Amino acid sequence: MSQASRELPPFVDYVVLPVVNVITAFIAAGLVVLAISENPVEVVKIMIVGALGTPEGLGYTLYYTTNFIFTGLSVAVAYHAGLFNIGPEGQAAVAGIGVALVTLAFDGAPWWLVLPFAVAAAMVFGAAWAFIPAWLQARRGSHIVITTIMFNFLAATLIVYLLVNVMGKAGSMAPETKMLSDATRLPLFGTLLKPLGIDLGQSPVNPTFLIAIAACVAVWLLIWHTRLGYEIRTAGTNPQAAVYAGIDPARIIIISMLISGGLTGLLAVNEVMAVQGRLLTDVAQGAGFVGIAVALMGRSHPLGIALAAFLFGILYQGGAELSFDIPKITRDMIVVIQALVILFAGALGNMYRPMLERIFARRPDRRAEETEA
Amino acid sequence: DAQPALLYDVGGKFDKSFNEAAYRGMEKFKAETKIDYREFEIQNDAQREQALRNFAKKGNSPIIAIGFSQAAAVEKVAKEFPDQKFAIVDMVVDLPNVRSIVFKEEEGSFLVGLIAAKASKTGKVGFVGGMDIPLIRKFACGYVQGVKATDPKITVFQNMVGTTGAAWTDPVKGGELTISQIEQGADVVYAAAGASGLGVLQKAAEKGKLGIGVDSNQNHLYPGKVLTSMMKRVDVAVYKAAMDVKDGKWTGGINVLGLKDGGVDWALDDNNKSLITPEIKAAADQAKADIISGKIQVHDYMADKTCPF
Amino acid sequence: MTIMPSLPLPSDQPRKRPAAIELIGIDKRFGTVHANRDIHLVVEKGTIHGIVGENGAGKSTLMSILYGFYHADHGRILIDGEDVTISSSQAAIRHGIGMVHQQFMLVDNFTVLENIILGAEGDPLVAKAEKRARELLERLARDYDLKVHPDAVVSTLSVGEQQRVEILKALFRGAETLILDEPTAVLTPAEADHLFRILAQLKDEGKTVLLITHKLREIMAITDTVSVMRQGEMVATWPTRDVSVEMIAEAMVGRRVLLRVDKGHSNPGRVLLAADHLTVTDGRGVTVVDDVSLSVRAGEIVGIAGVAGNGQSELIEALAGIITPTSGRISLAGEDVSGLDPADLRDRGLAHLPEDRQRVGLVLPFGGGENIILGYQDDPAYARGMFLDWGKITSTAKRFFASYDVRPGNASLRAALFSGGNQQKIVCAREIERDPSVLLVGQPTRGVDIGAIEFIHKRLIALRDRGKAILLISAELDEIRSLSDRVLVMCGGRIVGECAPETPESEIGLMMAGLAEGAGERTRPRANEGSVP
Amino acid sequence: MTEFFDMIIPVIGSAVRLSIPLLFACFAGLFSERSGVVDIGLEGKMLGAAFAAGAIAYHTGSATAGLMGAIFVSILLSLVHGFASITHRGNQIVSGVAINFLASGLTALLGQAWYGEGGRTPQLPDSARFMPIDWPGVATARVNLGELGNFYVNVISGHSILVYAAFVMVPVTWWVLQRTRFGLRLRAVGENPHAVDTAGISVALLRYLAVIIAGVLCGAGGTYLAIAQSSEFVRDMTAGKGFIALAALVFAKWRPFSAMATCLLFGFLDAAGSRLQGTPLPFIGQVPVQVFQALPYILTVVLLAGFIGKAIPPKASGVPYTKDR
Numbered sequence A: 001m002s003q004a005s006r007e008l009p010p011f012v013d014y015v016v017l018p019v020v021n022v023i024t025a026f027i028a029a030g031l032v033v034l035a036i037s038e039n040p041v042e043v044v045k046i047m048i049v050g051a052l053g054t055p056e057g058l059g060y061t062l063y064y065t066t067n068f069i070f071t072g073l074s075v076a077v078a079y080h081a082g083l084f085n086i087g088p089e090g091q092a093a094v095a096g097i098g099v100a101l102v103t104l105a106f107d108g109a110p111w112w113l114v115l116p117f118a119v120a121a122a123m124v125f126g127a128a129w130a131f132i133p134a135w136l137q138a139r140r141g142s143h144i145v146i147t148t149i150m151f152n153f154l155a156a157t158l159i160v161y162l163l164v165n166v167m168g169k170a171g172s173m174a175p176e177t178k179m180l181s182d183a184t185r186l187p188l189f190g191t192l193l194k195p196l197g198i199d200l201g202q203s204p205v206n207p208t209f210l211i212a213i214a215a216c217v218a219v220w221l222l223i224w225h226t227r228l229g230y231e232i233r234t235a236g237t238n239p240q241a242a243v244y245a246g247i248d249p250a251r252i253i254i255i256s257m258l259i260s261g262g263l264t265g266l267l268a269v270n271e272v273m274a275v276q277g278r279l280l281t282d283v284a285q286g287a288g289f290v291g292i293a294v295a296l297m298g299r300s301h302p303l304g305i306a307l308a309a310f311l312f313g314i315l316y317q318g319g320a321e322l323s324f325d326i327p328k329i330t331r332d333m334i335v336v337i338q339a340l341v342i343l344f345a346g347a348l349g350n351m352y353r354p355m356l357e358r359i360f361a362r363r364p365d366r367r368a369e370e371t372e373a
Numbered sequence B: 001d002a003q004p005a006l007l008y009d010v011g012g013k014f015d016k017s018f019n020e021a022a023y024r025g026m027e028k029f030k031a032e033t034k035i036d037y038r039e040f041e042i043q044n045d046a047q048r049e050q051a052l053r054n055f056a057k058k059g060n061s062p063i064i065a066i067g068f069s070q071a072a073a074v075e076k077v078a079k080e081f082p083d084q085k086f087a088i089v090d091m092v093v094d095l096p097n098v099r100s101i102v103f104k105e106e107e108g109s110f111l112v113g114l115i116a117a118k119a120s121k122t123g124k125v126g127f128v129g130g131m132d133i134p135l136i137r138k139f140a141c142g143y144v145q146g147v148k149a150t151d152p153k154i155t156v157f158q159n160m161v162g163t164t165g166a167a168w169t170d171p172v173k174g175g176e177l178t179i180s181q182i183e184q185g186a187d188v189v190y191a192a193a194g195a196s197g198l199g200v201l202q203k204a205a206e207k208g209k210l211g212i213g214v215d216s217n218q219n220h221l222y223p224g225k226v227l228t229s230m231m232k233r234v235d236v237a238v239y240k241a242a243m244d245v246k247d248g249k250w251t252g253g254i255n256v257l258g259l260k261d262g263g264v265d266w267a268l269d270d271n272n273k274s275l276i277t278p279e280i281k282a283a284a285d286q287a288k289a290d291i292i293s294g295k296i297q298v299h300d301y302m303a304d305k306t307c308p309f
Numbered sequence C: 001m002t003i004m005p006s007l008p009l010p011s012d013q014p015r016k017r018p019a020a021i022e023l024i025g026i027d028k029r030f031g032t033v034h035a036n037r038d039i040h041l042v043v044e045k046g047t048i049h050g051i052v053g054e055n056g057a058g059k060s061t062l063m064s065i066l067y068g069f070y071h072a073d074h075g076r077i078l079i080d081g082e083d084v085t086i087s088s089s090q091a092a093i094r095h096g097i098g099m100v101h102q103q104f105m106l107v108d109n110f111t112v113l114e115n116i117i118l119g120a121e122g123d124p125l126v127a128k129a130e131k132r133a134r135e136l137l138e139r140l141a142r143d144y145d146l147k148v149h150p151d152a153v154v155s156t157l158s159v160g161e162q163q164r165v166e167i168l169k170a171l172f173r174g175a176e177t178l179i180l181d182e183p184t185a186v187l188t189p190a191e192a193d194h195l196f197r198i199l200a201q202l203k204d205e206g207k208t209v210l211l212i213t214h215k216l217r218e219i220m221a222i223t224d225t226v227s228v229m230r231q232g233e234m235v236a237t238w239p240t241r242d243v244s245v246e247m248i249a250e251a252m253v254g255r256r257v258l259l260r261v262d263k264g265h266s267n268p269g270r271v272l273l274a275a276d277h278l279t280v281t282d283g284r285g286v287t288v289v290d291d292v293s294l295s296v297r298a299g300e301i302v303g304i305a306g307v308a309g310n311g312q313s314e315l316i317e318a319l320a321g322i323i324t325p326t327s328g329r330i331s332l333a334g335e336d337v338s339g340l341d342p343a344d345l346r347d348r349g350l351a352h353l354p355e356d357r358q359r360v361g362l363v364l365p366f367g368g369g370e371n372i373i374l375g376y377q378d379d380p381a382y383a384r385g386m387f388l389d390w391g392k393i394t395s396t397a398k399r400f401f402a403s404y405d406v407r408p409g410n411a412s413l414r415a416a417l418f419s420g421g422n423q424q425k426i427v428c429a430r431e432i433e434r435d436p437s438v439l440l441v442g443q444p445t446r447g448v449d450i451g452a453i454e455f456i457h458k459r460l461i462a463l464r465d466r467g468k469a470i471l472l473i474s475a476e477l478d479e480i481r482s483l484s485d486r487v488l489v490m491c492g493g494r495i496v497g498e499c500a501p502e503t504p505e506s507e508i509g510l511m512m513a514g515l516a517e518g519a520g521e522r523t524r525p526r527a528n529e530g531s532v533p
Numbered sequence D: 001m002t003e004f005f006d007m008i009i010p011v012i013g014s015a016v017r018l019s020i021p022l023l024f025a026c027f028a029g030l031f032s033e034r035s036g037v038v039d040i041g042l043e044g045k046m047l048g049a050a051f052a053a054g055a056i057a058y059h060t061g062s063a064t065a066g067l068m069g070a071i072f073v074s075i076l077l078s079l080v081h082g083f084a085s086i087t088h089r090g091n092q093i094v095s096g097v098a099i100n101f102l103a104s105g106l107t108a109l110l111g112q113a114w115y116g117e118g119g120r121t122p123q124l125p126d127s128a129r130f131m132p133i134d135w136p137g138v139a140t141a142r143v144n145l146g147e148l149g150n151f152y153v154n155v156i157s158g159h160s161i162l163v164y165a166a167f168v169m170v171p172v173t174w175w176v177l178q179r180t181r182f183g184l185r186l187r188a189v190g191e192n193p194h195a196v197d198t199a200g201i202s203v204a205l206l207r208y209l210a211v212i213i214a215g216v217l218c219g220a221g222g223t224y225l226a227i228a229q230s231s232e233f234v235r236d237m238t239a240g241k242g243f244i245a246l247a248a249l250v251f252a253k254w255r256p257f258s259a260m261a262t263c264l265l266f267g268f269l270d271a272a273g274s275r276l277q278g279t280p281l282p283f284i285g286q287v288p289v290q291v292f293q294a295l296p297y298i299l300t301v302v303l304l305a306g307f308i309g310k311a312i313p314p315k316a317s318g319v320p321y322t323k324d325r
C-alpha cells in the first residue's frame, strides 16, 4: 500500500491538523489587519465577543451556522459518493422557489402546519435541481463540477425571471415575493423562548437550527449506519469494489446527489420561511461556497461539519460586529478572511501533514510487532 | 438631538449612484453641524435588521435606510423602537416614526427624455438599465414618455444589462449595449444601471455620442460628452432628514419628492452647458413647469406596472 | 520458519570485461516494508538476465531503483564498471538504461511517435525529433521486426504493440541495458514469442536485457542467467543452463515446494454452476472469452489453468455478474441466471473470492468489520430495517477473524493496515463462511505466505467436502493441480482441454501454451510453434 | 439583404469584443487543465488582474505598465493555486474557490483603502488605456467596399491591441502545444504524469509553468476588461466571465481552435442577445431577456450531456500527482 508511511493518530488527524490550519489562516488574516493598521488582538476580541458574547450575537452566529450546516452536509454527502457538488447555491435558490410556492399557497395557516410541507418542498425542489447534473454524471459521464456551476447560473437567472415576471409582489420595486403573514412565518427562537426567560433578542436563529442539528444526526446515521450509506461510501471510495459488491455506482450517484440537493434545499426554509419571510433573489448568499470549505474542514463528518459551520458562523457574525465597531474594517475584509480560511484550512489542508507525520507517526517497528503479536 | 446613522444597500457606499448620494448628503450634514454619524454596508440580507437594530439600540436617530430592499427590516425594527426616528429611501413603510422618501424618478426621466429627444440628430435614442426590475422600468417609462412627448417619431432602444446581481457591476456589458444602440443609430443613451452605467457613459463618449447620467450629477465624468444627468436628490433627502431631527422639525409619513420639491431634476453645469442650447433649456424648463403645474401628467410605471408608450 | 535449502553457489567465472550493471548492497524500505535488503547483483553485458521471485519480493522496487524512479536508502550502482549516482530517470537514461514498466508508461491519446520522443526531444521543436524517430522506427522495423505504425494513436494499439512502443522508447533513448518488468503477463503467447525473438536479437547486438517474470518456463527458454529474490533478498544467481525449474522454485519459496494438500476423494453431485457457450467481448471489441462451456458439480473443485491474460479473469467476472457476456447462458443449480447482477447472484448462493483483493475485494479505507459485509450489505442478518447492525457485524467480524487467524484481530482496524496475507484471509472468511453453494475463486493465495496458503487451501477443501461447487483459477499450476478435482485449461479465451490433476505439469503446460490438446477436447491449431519448450 | 448585413456586422464586432476576456481566460484554463491542474479560479485571477491594471495604469499613466502589473498579480494568484494543488496536493477545486473569494475581497478592500471609491479605481485618461486602433482606410472603406468595407470597419479594424493579441494567441497556442517540446510534455503531463516522470521530466515544474502561463493570460484578460474595454476597475467586474470561459473550455474539448470558436460563439450569443432584447423573434415572439443570458450555460450542459459529442477532459486533470500508484 502506498499509504504505508502516512498514518497519523486520529487525534492528530482530526483535531491537531485542522486547528493548526485554522491558526495559520488567522495569522495570515492578522497580517492583513495589521496592514490596514489595526490591532489584530483587538479585532479577534471584538469578533469573539460579538459572535459569542451576547445572546443576540450568539443567535446570529447560530443562524449562519444553520445555513452552513446544510450546505456543508450537502457537499459532504456528495463527497462520500465521490462527487463534488459545487451547486448548493443554485439548489438553494430553486428550493427557495419551492418553499415560497408552498408557504404562499398556505399563507395564513399556522406555521407548524405549513412547516412539514415547506420542508418537503425545499428538499424536493433542491433535489430536483441536483438531479439533472447527477443524471448527466451517472448516465452520460458529464463532469458534475462544470454542470453544477452552470446550474448555479441557470438558477440565478430563473429566480430573477420568476420574481420579476411571475411571483413578484405587486407594487414593489424589488424583485421579491410578498411577505408571509406572521402566522405562517416561522417564529424566531427569540420569540419562542422568551416565555421561558431565555432572551436571544431579535436574532434570526429559529427552529430551522434544530432541523440542521437533526440533519447532522440523520446524515451521520445515513452514512455510517444504514445500508444506503454503506453503499454510498463504498461506491465513493472504490467503485470497482462497489460493482463487485452488487452496488450500481450510477444509482448511487443519483441518489446521493438527490440527498445532497435536498439537504441544501433546507437552507431555503431558514431563509424564506423564517429569516426573510419572503423569497429574495439571492437565497444562499454565498453559503453554498462556504459549504465546500465547511465540508472539507469537517472531514465530511457531521460533527466536524457542525463545528466548522459554527466556526464560519463566528466569522460571519463576528465580522459584522467588526464592521460596526471598526468602520475601517469593511465587509470586504471579512471576505478576505474567509478566503484565507478556505485556502489554509481547505486547499492547503495538507501543508503541515508531513511535519506532523514526522512528529507523530508511529514507529515502524511497533506496528510490525503488533502484527506479529 | 440628532445622531444620524446610515444603512447602505448591497451596492455599497461608493456606487457612484444613490448610495453614494446618501453618503454625500450625510457628509454635508456632518460638515455643517460637526455632528458625526454612523454607517454600515450590508453583506447579506440578514444584516439589514441587525444593523438597524444595532443603530437603534445605540440611540441613533434618525436611522436612514437606503434602498427598497430595506423596507421589511425598517418596518420591523421601527415597530420595536417606536420612539426613534427612521427614514427609508425608495420605499414606503407606513409607520408614524418612519419617514418614507420616494422619488418621482419618472418626472426626472421625462425631462432627460425630452432633452435627449431635442439633442438627438438621428432621431434615435437609447436606454440602458441594470437589471430588469420594476424600479428600472419606472425610469425607462418616464424616459420614453419624455422622448415621445417631444417627437413621437423618435425610436427608443431599451436594453437591460443582466439578470443577476452582477448586472449592476458589469460596465463592459453596459458599454457593449451602448455600442449596439449607437450602431443602430442612437446618439443619446441614458444609463440607469449602477456601476454598469459607467461603461455606458464611457462608450458613448468614446464613440462621440452623448450619454445621460443618473442619480448623481455625472456630467463631470466625461465633460462635454454627458448630455445631462437625471439627478435623484437622495443627498438632499438624507441631509434634510438629519437636519429636521436636529432642528426638531422632523415628521414621519410619506415624502414623495418630484420636480416640485427638487427631489429629482436634470443637471446643468459647466461640463454640459455647451451641449444644452438655449432652445433645449427653454423646452426643459417649460416641461418642468408644466409637470409641476400638473399640465403634463407623467405616467408612473409602478401605478399599474405597465408602460403605455 | 523457512529452511534454507542447499543451493549451488552462483557461478564464479573470471570476468573478461566489466559487467553492464553491478548493484552493491542496495537497501530500500517503504515505511514499514523492507522491500530490498542488501542486494548484490552482477549483470553481464550482452546477456539476458532473468529475475524471479514471489509477489512482493522486491523485484520491481530493485529495478525502479536502478532506473532512478526510487532512491535506495543504501548501496552503490556500477555501470560498465563505473560508480554512478542515478538520481532520476533522466540520469538512468543518460547511463543507457531503459525500462519497460509493469504498467505501461504511455500517453494513451498520443501517437506512437509522440510517445517515443517524449522527454528525449533534444530540440525545442519536436519536428526534428519526430523525423529521427521515424527513421529509427523504420530501421528497427527492418532489423527487429518491431513493427508499429508511427502515427497510430496508442490507445488503438493492442497490448503487445504498446509494449513494442515501450521498447522503442527505450531504444530511441539509446538504451544499452533494457529492463522489462513482467513483460509477458499481459501478452498472448504469440505476442510473447515475438517479444522473445526481439530480445534475442537485441542480445545479439550486444545489448543487455534484465527480464523480470513469474514464468519459469520463460526463464528457461530465453535467459542466460537467473537471479532469485525472496522477501527483499537476493537469494541466488545461476547460469540458467545449470539449473532446473524445480531448483528455481525452491529458491523462490525458500523450501522444497510442491504443496500437496491432503484431500479425500470427491463425490461430485449435481451440477450447481454451468456456463453454456459463454462469450465475452472487452471494451475494444476483442473477444476475450470465446464460446466457453463448463460445469461444476456439487462437491468438486474445478481448476482452470492458463497463462495470465487468456480470459480466465473475464470468465470469472462474467460468472460473478460483474461483466455482461455478449452471448451464452449461465445457470446456477439449474436455474438460468444470465444477466443477473452480483447482488442477485449472491442471494442465490454464489460467492466470489476476487483475484485482486486490494482493488476489488476490499475497500481499503474501511475497517475490517465494514469489509466483512462487502457484498452482503443487504443481508438481513446484518441489518435492523434499513439500519446496519454494527453490534452483529462486529461480533461476526471478530468470529471470522478468530477462526481465520487474522492478525491483528482488531475488526475496526482499516483494511489497508493489514498485510497482504491477512487481507486475503479477511476476504476468504467473508466469502467462505457464508457457506455459499457455489464459490468462484481467483488467485486465492497470490502473495500470501505459506502458513496462510495452507490454511486457505484447507478451508476450500472443507467447503468442497460440504458438497459445494468451487471454480478455481490460479496462475500457480501447482495450486491448481493440488486443489482441483478436475482441471480445465484455458488458452486464447477458449477451454482447450480438460485433464486430471495428476497430469504432469509439462503436459498441462503444453496445453496452456495451446500446443497440445486435452482429452476429449477439440484441437486448436496454433502458429509459431517452437519457441516455447 | 443590406439591412441584414447592417444589423449582423456590428453584432459580430460586438461579439469579438465580448469574447476577448473569455478567450484569454479560456486559454488560461486550457494551459492549466491540459497540464492536469483544474482551475476554477480563472474568475478570481482575472479580477485581481483587472484591479492591478486599473491601479497601476492610473499611477503610471501607462497602459503597458498596467498590463505588466496585472500579469504579475495574476501570476501571484496562480502560484498560490500551484502551491496548494501541485506542491501540497490540495484539492484543486477548493483552492480555486479560495482564490475567487480572495480576489473579490482583496480588490475591493485595497481599492477602498487606496482610492476611497468603493473598490473602484480612478477613471483613466485615454492615454493610460489600450485604445481601439483604426486600420488604414477605415474612413473610406465603407463607401468604397460596401458590405466588405462595413465588415472591415466594424469587425477587423477598431479594436485594441489586446484583441489582436488574443487572436494571435490562438494559433500560437496550437503551435506550442502541437509542435514544441514544451507543448508535447505539457499535454503528456495532463494525460499521464507517470509517463512524464519516468521519462525523466519533472511533473511539478511542468505544471507550475502551465499555471504561470494561465496567470499571464488571465492577466491579459483582466487588463482588457479594466483598461481596454472600460476606463477603470469596478468591483466584481468580471461578472462570471471566468466561469463561462471554463464552460467554453469544456465545450471546446480543451482544443485551441475550438476554444476560439466557442468563445466567439458565446460572445455572439451575448451580443445577439443584447441586440434582440425586446425585439420579438420570428415564429417565437417576445423572448425573455433571461433566455439569451442563459444560453451559453444551457448549451454547455447540453454538450456535456454528450448530445453534441463527448467532452473528455485530460485524464489526469484534477488529480494530484504522487509517484506511487
Ligand SMILES: Nc1ncnc2c1ncn2[C@@H]1O[C@H](COP(=O)(O)OP(=O)(O)OP(=O)(O)O)[C@@H](O)[C@H]1O
Residues within 6 Å of the ligand: A001, A002, A003, A004, C030, C031, C033, C034, C035, C053, C054, C055, C056, C057, C058, C059, C060, C061, C062, D324, D325
Ligand atoms: N511505493 C511504495 N510504497 C510502499 N510500499 C511499496 C511501494 N512499492 C512497493 N512497495 C512494497 O515493497 C514490497 C516490494 O514490492 P515490489 O513491487 O518490488 O514487489 P515485486 O517483487 O515486484 O512484486 P510483484 O511480483 O507483485 O510485482 C511490497 O511489500 C510492496 O508492498
Ligand SMILES: Nc1ncnc2c1ncn2[C@@H]1O[C@H](COP(=O)(O)OP(=O)(O)OP(=O)(O)O)[C@@H](O)[C@H]1O
Residues within 6 Å of the ligand: A001, A002, A003, A004, A005, A006, A007, A367, A368, A371, C032, C033, C056, C416, C417, C418, C419, C420, C421, C422, C447, C448, C449
Ligand atoms: N498502508 C499501510 N500503512 C501502515 N502499515 C501498513 C500498510 N500496509 C501494510 N502495512 C503493514 O506493513 C507490514 C508489511 O505488510 P506486507 O503487506 O508487506 O506484509 P507481508 O510481509 O507481505 O505479510 P503477508 O505475508 O501476510 O502478506 C504489515 O505489518 C502491515 O500491517
Ligand SMILES: [Mg+2]
Residues within 6 Å of the ligand: C059, C060, C061, C102, C181
Ligand atoms: Mg513488481
Ligand SMILES: [Mg+2]
Residues within 6 Å of the ligand: C056, C419, C420, C421, C447, C448
Ligand atoms: Mg504480502
